[in-house]
Amino acid sequence: MEVVPGLHWVERIWDTKVYILVEGDRVVIVDAATPGRAGAVWAHLASLGYSPEAVDEIWLTHADIDHMGSVAALQSDSGAQVVAHRADVPLVEGLSDRQLGPLPLSGAYQRIFNWVVRRMFRPATVDRAVGDGEALGGWQVVHAPGHTPGSICFHHPSRGILLVGDALNHRRGRLGAPPPMFTSDMGQAHASIRRIAALDFEICCFGHGPPLSVNARERVRAFADSLI
Numbered sequence: 001m002e003v004v005p006g007l008h009w010v011e012r013i014w015d016t017k018v019y020i021l022v023e024g025d026r027v028v029i030v031d032a033a034t035p036g037r038a039g040a041v042w043a044h045l046a047s048l049g050y051s052p053e054a055v056d057e058i059w060l061t062h063a064d065i066d067h068m069g070s071v072a073a074l075q076s077d078s079g080a081q082v083v084a085h086r087a088d089v090p091l092v093e094g095l096s097d098r099q100l101g102p103l104p105l106s107g108a109y110q111r112i113f114n115w116v117v118r119r120m121f122r123p124a125t126v127d128r129a130v131g132d133g134e135a136l137g138g139w140q141v142v143h144a145p146g147h148t149p150g151s152i153c154f155h156h157p158s159r160g161i162l163l164v165g166d167a168l169n170h171r172r173g174r175l176g177a178p179p180p181m182f183t184s185d186m187g188q189a190h191a192s193i194r195r196i197a198a199l200d201f202e203i204c205c206f207g208h209g210p211p212l213s214v215n216a217r218e219r220v221r222a223f224a225d226s227l228i
C-alpha cells in the first residue's frame with residue numbers, strides 16, 4: 001500500500017510495519033520486522049520494480065527483535081548501509097542485552113527473554129550510528145528514548161511525515177504508549193511522546209497499527225496531553 005507518494009507500507013508483514021521509501025533514485029527500508037521476513041520485503045520491493053541491490057539504506061527505529069529481526073539478511077542480500085541510533089548499536093550488533101521494564105521478577109524474565117533473542121536473532125553491523133537532529137536526505141532523526149535507549153523517529157518536515165516506530169502505537173483505532181513490560185524507562189517514553197507531539201506533521205506511521213493520515217498531529221497532541 002502506498003501511504004503517500006513514495007512511502008510504501010509492506011502490508012504482507014502484518015505484525016510489525018516495514019516501510020519502503022522511494023525518493024528519486026534512492027530506496028530506503030525502514031525497519032526489518034521479525035526474523036525470516038526478508039523474502040516478504042523483497043517481494044514487495046519487486047512489485048515496485050526494484051531489486052534488493054537498489055536499496056541504499058536500512059533505517060532502524062529501534063533494536064527490538066520485531067523491528068531488526070531480518071536486518072542481517074536484508075543487509076547481506078542488498079549491500080545496503082544500516083542506520084541506527086548510537087545508543088541501540090550494541091543491541092543491533094548483538095553485543096548487549098535488552099533492558100526490559102522494571103517488573104516483579106524482571107531479572108529472571110529478562111534473562112529468558114534475552115536467551116530467546118540470542119537464539120533467534122542474527123546480529124548485523126551498523127554502518128552509520130546517528131543522533132538526534134541528524135539529517136538523512138530530507139528526513140531528520142528525532143531521538144525518542146524510553147522504549148529502548150536508542151529509539152528514534154524519522155521526520156520529514158517539508159512533507160509533513162513522521163515515522164514513529166514504537167514510540168507510539170496505533171492499535172484498534174487508539175493511540176498508545178509503548179507497553180511497560182518492554183519499555184526500559186516509561187517516564188522517558190512519555191516525555192518522548194510529548195516531544196513528538198510538538199513536531200509538525202500531517203501523516204504519522206507506526207511500528208504497530210495502520211498509518212494516520214487525517215488529523216494525525218491533533219490526535220497525537222491530544223494523546224500526549226492525556227498522559228499523566
Ligand SMILES: [Zn+2]
Pocket residue numbers: 016064066067166207208
Ligand atoms: Zn515493536
